[in-house]
Amino acid sequence: MSRHAAVADRARPTGRGFRRPSRSARAADAALEGIGGGRLAGGLLVAALLLVTMHVLHFAVLVPFYPDATASAWAWVVLFAGTAASWAILALVRTRWIAPSVMLAIALAVVVLDVVGTQGALYLGVTPTAAPAIGALLMPVAVLRDPRFAVALGSTVGAILAVCALAQAEQAGVQAVVGVANAGTAVLPVVVTALASSGLRRIVRFELDLVLVQSTVGTSTRAVGMFASEELARLDDDAERLLADVGAGRVPLPLTRDLAATAGSLATRLRMRLMEGRSDTWLKHAVAESEYLADAVDVHDPDGLAGALAQGQRDALLLVLWLLVSDRSRAAAIPVTVRLGPATPHDPMHPRRTAFPVSIAAHGVPRGRTDPSTWEAAGIVGPFESSVANGVRTITIDCAVENRADTGDVGLVR
Amino acid sequence: MKRILKERDRLLRRLARVTGMTGALGALLCLMVPTGSTPGSLAWGMLGCLAVAAAVGLATGRDAVGSSVAVVASAGAAVVAIALVSGRLHPSTATAIVLLSGISAASVSFILVVRPRLRIPLALLAAVSISLGTAASFRPGGMPGLAMLSMSLTWLGTIAIALWIERAVAVAVSRIDEVGGAHRAERLASELEARQRQDARLLHDTVLATLSLLAHAGVGVAPETLRGQAREDARLLRQLRLDATASSQAASTFFTPEPPDDDEALGATLESVKQRFGRMGLDVHWHGTGQVLLPRETLDALLGAMAECLENVRRHSGVVEADVTVTDDATTVRAMVTDAGVGFDVAAVDSERLGFAESVVGRLHAVGGRVRLFSSPGSGTTVMLEVPKP
Numbered sequence: 001m002s003r004h005a006a007v008a009d010r011a012r013p014t015g016r017g018f019r020r021p022s023r024s025a026r027a028a029d030a031a032l033e034g035i036g037g038g039r040l041a042g043g044l045l046v047a048a049l050l051l052v053t054m055h056v057l058h059f060a061v062l063v064p065f066y067p068d069a070t071a072s073a074w075a076w077v078v079l080f081a082g083t084a085a086s087w088a089i090l091a092l093v094r095t096r097w098i099a100p101s102v103m104l105a106i107a108l109a110v111v112v113l114d115v116v117g118t119q120g121a122l123y124l125g126v127t128p129t130a131a132p133a134i135g136a137l138l139m140p141v142a143v144l145r146d147p148r149f150a151v152a153l154g155s156t157v158g159a160i161l162a163v164c165a166l167a168q169a170e171q172a173g174v175q176a177v178v179g180v181a182n183a184g185t186a187v188l189p190v191v192v193t194a195l196a197s198s199g200l201r202r203i204v205r206f207e208l209d210l211v212l213v214q215s216t217v218g219t220s221t222r223a224v225g226m227f228a229s230e231e232l233a234r235l236d237d238d239a240e241r242l243l244a245d246v247g248a249g250r251v252p253l254p255l256t257r258d259l260a261a262t263a264g265s266l267a268t269r270l271r272m273r274l275m276e277g278r279s280d281t282w283l284k285h286a287v288a289e290s291e292y293l294a295d296a297v298d299v300h301d302p303d304g305l306a307g308a309l310a311q312g313q314r315d316a317l318l319l320v321l322w323l324l325v326s327d328r329s330r331a332a333a334i335p336v337t338v339r340l341g342p343a344t345p346h347d348p349m350h351p352r353r354t355a356f357p358v359s360i361a362a363h364g365v366p367r368g369r370t371d372p373s374t375w376e377a378a379g380i381v382g383p384f385e386s387s388v389a390n391g392v393r394t395i396t397i398d399c400a401v402e403n404r405a406d407t408g409d410v411g412l413v414r
Numbered sequence: 415m416k417r418i419l420k421e422r423d424r425l426l427r428r429l430a431r432v433t434g435m436t437g438a439l440g441a442l443l444c445l446m447v448p449t450g451s452t453p454g455s456l457a458w459g460m461l462g463c464l465a466v467a468a469a470v471g472l473a474t475g476r477d478a479v480g481s482s483v484a485v486v487a488s489a490g491a492a493v494v495a496i497a498l499v500s501g502r503l504h505p506s507t508a509t510a511i512v513l514l515s516g517i518s519a520a521s522v523s524f525i526l527v528v529r530p531r532l533r534i535p536l537a538l539l540a541a542v543s544i545s546l547g548t549a550a551s552f553r554p555g556g557m558p559g560l561a562m563l564s565m566s567l568t569w570l571g572t573i574a575i576a577l578w579i580e581r582a583v584a585v586a587v588s589r590i591d592e593v594g595g596a597h598r599a600e601r602l603a604s605e606l607e608a609r610q611r612q613d614a615r616l617l618h619d620t621v622l623a624t625l626s627l628l629a630h631a632g633v634g635v636a637p638e639t640l641r642g643q644a645r646e647d648a649r650l651l652r653q654l655r656l657d658a659t660a661s662s663q664a665a666s667t668f669f670t671p672e673p674p675d676d677d678e679a680l681g682a683t684l685e686s687v688k689q690r691f692g693r694m695g696l697d698v699h700w701h702g703t704g705q706v707l708l709p710r711e712t713l714d715a716l717l718g719a720m721a722e723c724l725e726n727v728r729r730h731s732g733v734v735e736a737d738v739t740v741t742d743d744a745t746t747v748r749a750m751v752t753d754a755g756v757g758f759d760v761a762a763v764d765s766e767r768l769g770f771a772e773s774v775v776g777r778l779h780a781v782g783g784r785v786r787l788f789s790s791p792g793s794g795t796t797v798m799l800e801v802p803k804p
Contacts, residue, residue, distance in 0.1 A: 021604075027597050043581060047574035054567040061560050125505060177447050177506035181440060181513065188517075189571070192433060196579055199425040204586045207418045211594035215601040226601055229608030233655075239621060240651035246628065247645030254631040264629030267622055373417070 021226035021289060024212045032204060041140055044193065051136035051189055059129035066126055071117030075110045075130035082106035083137055100149055103141070107134050111157055115164050122172035127182040128161055135186035139193040147194035154190035158183045206292065210322055213290040216282040217314040226289065228280070232273050239266050281307040283338075286318055296325045301340040305356050308401045309381075316380035317358065320395070323374040324362045334363040350402075358382075358397040365393045418590075422583045423528065426576065430524040433572065434485060437517030444510035445496070478529060482522035486539045489519040490546045497550035508556050515547030516565035520572045527576035540569045621647045691736075696728040701739040708747060709804055715781045716749060716801050719774045723751040723797045731755025731795065747801050754794040760787055774799075 059076065063069050086102070114128040135154045142150035165172075165179025172179070216226075242263060245251045251259060283306035287293045299306075309317065324336055343356040358381065370393070378384045384397040493511050500507050520543070526536040544565045551561040624647050627635055691698050708716070720738065727736045733755040741748050770785070774797075778785050783801035 024597065027593050027600070030593070041578075043574050043578035047571045047578070050567045050571050050574065054564050057563055058560065061557070174447055174504050174506045177444050178509050181444065181509045184436075184440060188433075188436060192429060192575065195432060196425070196429055196575060199428065200579060200582055200586075203418060203421045203425065203583070204590070206421070207586070208590050208593065211590050212597050214594065215598040218598055218602065219605050226604045229604045232608055236651050236655065239625060240648050240655070242628070243621070243624060243644040243648035243651065247641050247648050249641060253637040253640060254633050255628055257631070260629055260631040263625045267625035267629055270625070271622055371417075 021230050024226065024289060028205075028208055028212060032201070032208065041143055044140055044143055048136045048139045048189075051139075051185075052133045055129045055133040055136070055185075058127075062126050062129065065121070065124045066117070067121055067124075069117065071113050072128070072130060073117075075113035075117060075128075078106065078113060079110045079130045079133060079137075082110070100146070104153065107153060107157060110134060111160055115160070119164060120168065120171070122165060122168040122175050122179050125175060125178065127165070127179050131157055131161055132182055132186040135189050138190045142190055142194040143197045147197055150190050151194045154187050158187035161186060206326070209291045213286045213293070214315065214318060216286040216289070217311055217318060219282050219285075226285065228273055228285075232270075235266060235270050235273060239270065242266065280304075282314060283317070283340075287321075292325060293321060296328075296335050297321055298335045298337045299340075300337065303341050303343065305340040305343060305354075305399075308354055309399065310401060313381045313399065313401075316377040317397075319377040320360065320374055320381065323371045323377070324360065324365060324393075327366075327369055327371055327374075328362065328364045336360065336362040353400055353402055355398065355400045358399055360395040360397075362393045362395075363391060418583065418587055422579065423525075426524040426528065426579060429575075430521040433524070434518045434521035437513045437519075437521065438489075441492075441510040441513040441518070444506040444513065447506045478525050479532065479535065482525055482536075482539065485522050486519045486543050489514045490543060493546050493550045497553055500553065503551065503553045503555035505555075508551060508561065511547055511550050511556075512561050512564055515543045515550075516561075516568040519543040520565075520569045523569065523572040524576045527573055528580050536573075544569065621651065691724050691728065695734055696724060697735045698724060699735065699737045701737060708801070712781045712783070712801050712804075715777045715783065716747070716799060719777045719783075719785070719799050720749055720751060722770075722774050722777075723799070727751065727753045727755065727795070731757075742803065745803055747803060749799045751797045751799070752794065757789045757791050757794050759791055760789050 056076070059072065066072065083106075086106075111128075111131045111134070114131040118126050118128050134157050138150040138154050161183035162180050165176050165183060168179065169176040242259070246253070246255075254260075255263065281301060281304050283301060284299055287297045287299055306314070306317075321336060321338065328336075337360070339357075339359045341356045343354055347353060347355070375384075375386075378386075378395055378397055382397045382399045384395055386393065386395045388394075493514050496507060496511060496514075497503075503511075520540070522539060523536060526532045526539075544562060547565050548558050548562040550556070551558040624640070624643050627640060628644075724736055724738075727733070731753045733753055735753070737750075737752045739748075739750040739752070741750075770787075774785055778799060778801060781801055783799065785800070786798040787795070788798070789795035
């Protein structure tokens, strides 16, 4: 019964760390898919074509100086034919991508032809032109597919060209500099594009994570959490299968030891989930489901006071944590701690008001580097004080929330 | 969303820094090559200044215009100085000029492109920089045409990349908004589902008890009792699962899939029929009580026939609402599909023409059921579908 074995497998406890519910993960993947690619890559193609044009014109200028331009001309032919064929294949056959080995083969053929055509002529000012153009053509590759492959290929071409230029240094003298600079033009465009693309991706991931986690803010006072809800559905599913198998007599009674263990662990985890979910709040889920907050924030909220906050306050509190985490130096290993409560005794003047402090301590936030919107957000949660001592920034916010009679909903007191 | 724009600008500044420094370093290396005719020391000093200016200006400058002008100006000054102090342009010196005017100076396009009001100043800076570089290349030994061409193209290239980043971020912003909205809805649904599961469990929680018995391998309990209990619990869980997949529970509890050993999910629930017609513009209202246990085949036939009738309502009745009433007694389950549409004379219209023969009559006959049709012009139509209980 392998499926029961799979159940047992899932029963193993998972450590602390970032776990995104599968629905959020799917949403995130869909949004990240093709960031900056697709139709947008058009702008990048223009840049690539401009650079290729530059190399073509450079070749045209150099032709009179060539002892024999045939091999380099062939290099250009191979480059154009290879690129055109690749585009045609991508456009006509609905293949997802040209295999890296094919690109590698085309690039290699171009480099070999161009080097053969120019080697020994550097003293005349003749440098390879088709080979550095590969770097420009790799720009869309870096964005649409694999930046590491593009950078690696571009760097390899650049390195080969640089070595070839230096090998002619004795004969070419100062012209070797031109050869090396020419080799650099094969690398720079890919590197810049890859940097841009990965930076873009990072920004979008970060922003997306915030948006996905912000959805926790809208849940009611006590939230089961998306992850727990998925886990519950899965556990129910596993339990249903096991029970159906027992009920239909597909497994013998008494159960084997393995199956009994599976049933035991299912019962334990179900019991845990059913009780645990009742005391969690949105804040705990928001932190647990965020790629960036999961390991960077510790929430201490024994009384579940975060659930009492109004939606606007929740939004602001999440943003405060977010901004603090993103402003910390990367090396900061100590998590930001948030402590909610304890609630102050009820004020007889305002019997329905709950008041409690929220204190946030963040290590490693450089003085003066805190984003001004942090304070703006903190002010929405409530009146606050902030201080820095021994490199720890402490923000203490006085929260007051009005319990709206029986609905359990809460409003913000100003 | 202001934050993402700030991050974007940070990325662009970083790109500008990489590009600017690469150009400056390359130029410095070019000039370090001993050529005899370049008064090295002077040029070195110039380039030192340039590198510092570029690095400082780009790394810390919040003032886009100021730092950009500083970069272009220092690159221009260096180019002019190099041209003035070199009698004859060596290939390496000519390369240095192109690197300074075409790459270091062009790095400012990353910073300026995203500010629409600065696009004209950007074009001016590009023109100045390219002109200076070209003018410098007019010294003997230079190739002004090629130099101008490469510089223009690198400027255009950096501008194209910067524009691409700007567009990509704009698209990402709107997409992130969409995802956020959709995800909020999903979270609420998920929360509701989990709550239903928990509530159901609190009401009749025997699943945990049964699992606990099974954890002891079922020793000490009569196997038949345990099997019966497991069957019941599996049925409860299945019910929960099917409820959770339908977005509203109102209609989906009319029927329960029958045999517990049939592992497949119910092919078509009433809810999905309702939603399908809802999408096509026919509002279906369900009436009826309790749950009806039917063998799978019979259920499929009844649902299929019902869907055909609703399709007829949608096409022919001229109204956008239909009522479905499900009732049962000891032997039969009845589903009545009623509309208040145009109706027709049953005697005058051959029932075959309504597509009834195969899709409705045939289907129900196959499971031992039958169909009756009531209608007259102007007073709507009622179709009564009947299937026997097992």
